[in-house]
Amino acid sequence: MNEAQDVQSVGIHFPPGIPDKVTAEVSRIAQMFMVDGESLRKITDHFVKELERGLSDQDSDISMNVTWATKYPTGYETGQYLTVDMGGTNLRVCNVVLTDEKGGYEITQSKFKLPKGLKTGTADELWAYIADRVADFLRDHNLDQGDEKLPLAFTFSYPITQDKIRHGVLQRWTKGFDIEGVEGHDVVAQLEAAFEERDVGVRIVALVNDTTGTLIASAYKDPEIKIGSIFGTGCNSAYMEKCGRVPKIADYKLPGDQNVAINTEYGAFDNSHKALPRCQFDLEVDRTSPRPGQQTYEKMVAGLYVGEIARLVLIHLHDTVGFLEGADLTRLRRLNSMESSCVSKMEEDGADTGSVMSETKAILSEQFGIEPTLQELRVCCLLGEIVCTRAARLYACGIAAICKKEGLKKGRVGVDGSTFEKLFRFKSRAAAALREILEWPDDEEDLVTFVQAEDGSGIGAALIAALSSEG
Numbered sequence: 095m096n097e098a099q100d101v102q103s104v105g106i107h108f109p110p111g112i113p114d115k116v117t118a119e120v121s122r123i124a125q126m127f128m129v130d131g132e133s134l135r136k137i138t139d140h141f142v143k144e145l146e147r148g149l150s151d152q153d154s155d156i157s158m159n160v161t162w163a164t165k166y167p168t169g170y171e172t173g174q175y176l177t178v179d180m181g182g183t184n185l186r187v188c189n190v191v192l193t194d195e196k197g198g199y200e201i202t203q204s205k206f207k208l209p210k211g212l213k214t215g216t217a218d219e220l221w222a223y224i225a226d227r228v229a230d231f232l233r234d235h236n237l238d239q240g241d242e243k244l245p246l247a248f249t250f251s252y253p254i255t256q257d258k259i260r261h262g263v264l265q266r267w268t269k270g271f272d273i274e275g276v277e278g279h280d281v282v283a284q285l286e287a288a289f290e291e292r293d294v295g296v297r298i299v300a301l302v303n304d305t306t307g308t309l310i311a312s313a314y315k316d317p318e319i320k321i322g323s324i325f326g327t328g329c330n331s332a333y334m335e336k337c338g339r340v341p342k343i344a345d346y347k348l349p350g351d352q353n354v355a356i357n358t359e360y361g362a363f364d365n366s367h368k369a370l371p372r373c374q375f376d377l378e379v380d381r382t383s384p385r386p387g388q389q390t391y392e393k394m395v396a397g398l399y400v401g402e403i404a405r406l407v408l409i410h411l412h413d414t415v416g417f418l419e420g421a422d423l424t425r426l427r428r429l430n431s432m433e434s435s436c437v438s439k440m441e442e443d444g445a446d447t448g449s450v451m452s453e454t455k456a457i458l459s460e461q462f463g464i465e466p467t468l469q470e471l472r473v474c475c476l477l478g479e480i481v482c483t484r485a486a487r488l489y490a491c492g493i494a495a496i497c498k499k500e501g502l503k504k505g506r507v508g509v510d511g512s513t514f515e516k517l518f519r520f521k522s523r524a525a526a527a528l529r530e531i532l533e534w535p536d537d538e539e540d541l542v543t544f545v546q547a548e549d550g551s552g553i554g555a556a557l558i559a560a561l562s563s564e565g
């Protein structure tokens with residue numbers, strides 16, 4: 095049996111003792127979440143069209159942002175750069191020294207947990223927080239150089255419109271951020287104003303998306319890397335395109351064969367609802383998110399949403415067919431109370447048929463005050479499998495679409511993101527789905543493979559800064 099397909103191909107085996115109405119409803123839900131090979135190929139074909147439209151001036155759900163990172167590294171880049179990465183949960187500040195040795199670097203870093211409320215606070219609070227942490231970092235590491243400002247690469251992983259590398263207007267917030275006064279503005283100018291107010295000795299030289307940083311950092315180590323991808327809180331990919339194939343920048347009159355990295359922003363794929371098989375739980379996730387109608391693909395796939403989907407399924411089963419009968423679901427009913435890692439744990443815990451599911455039991459008891467029977471735990475495990483399998487299979491569509499569009503027959507995809515590492519069997523499921531979509535012969539090894547990426551927002555951002563200063 096291909097372990098990556100599990101519920102998709104072999105059907106569901108319920109443990110004895112589960113009431114028929116529960117098994118019937120779980121089977122119905124499994125059906126809703128099933129995406130067979132034919133559907134994956136159809137979704138991918140639509141995806142390819144959208145990628146192409148995004149490069150032209152035509153309307154597309156996918157913005158295909160031109161990043162102005164125009165070169166792959168050679169390994170001989172040098173220089174000292176500060177990097178700042180504003181992630182969903184942490185702010186990471188690094189001092190990166192690209193050394194003379196080929197591919198060499200030294201890195202010192204600090205991580206700060208973003209304060210609660212910052213994601214939905216004010217723009218001033220956000221920029222002040224970042225500028226203060228950079229000031230702390232310079233002081234703690236004796237990096238303040240008086241009048242000479244250190245060059246800084248800022249990894250800001252949201253959709254931005256750039257007309258040069260050190261500039262970027264936020265198109266819209268994603269991943270649950272909702273801070274007023276930033277959309278429609280140049281984030282470089284806003285952050286630099288906060289640096290100036292506090293007299294922090296840095297100047298922003300590059301604005302970088304996490305996918306582009308991942309592409310460049312991974313290609314630095316491995317020239318077979320053709321796509322940089324993030325599968326974490328959000329889901330997105332970047333790849334190198336030829337300027338001649340980007341009609342929307344024709345006015346720049348750049349040489350047709352010059353490279354330019356494209357941040358696809360394909361988390362927004364199918365916002366116009368033409369291809370993805372959305373079910374009632376997806377509609378609910380969207381409805382209760384800060385930005386309904388946006389990031390349709392991301393909301394079915396990425397780490398921020400997998401837990402929420404599973405939580406909604408559990409509640410639905412309780413309310414409609416009496417699953418977890420008698421349990422108090424008050425805590426589980428709280429929006430976004432279940433993390434994706436929890437769903438993955440459930441599945442992993444139940445993968446061994448002899449397991450007593452002690453981890454799942456502990457999670458449900460400690461986090462939600464629910465004490466399920468062993469049979470109920472087994473159903474939770476099945477639900478984890480159903481939700482995570484769909485996420486991995488749909489994730490493969492975006493990668494397959496870039497491969498198809500670019501005529502890429504062979505290569506590696508550098509993937510970063512907490513969810514990629516943590517989600518049980520994610521990599522093998524995504525690989526199996528890619529094989530189905532790209533229809534590789536059975537006797538052929540995987541032609542496009544997923545590998546753990548190098549540090550995109552540290553080394554990748556520093557490399558992009560170094561490459562762009564070369565002119």
Ligand code: GLC
Binds near residue numbers: 327359
């Ligand atoms: C969201 C952001 C995108 C980022 C991705 C992964 O999709 O819009 O810019 O690359 O999350 O972090």
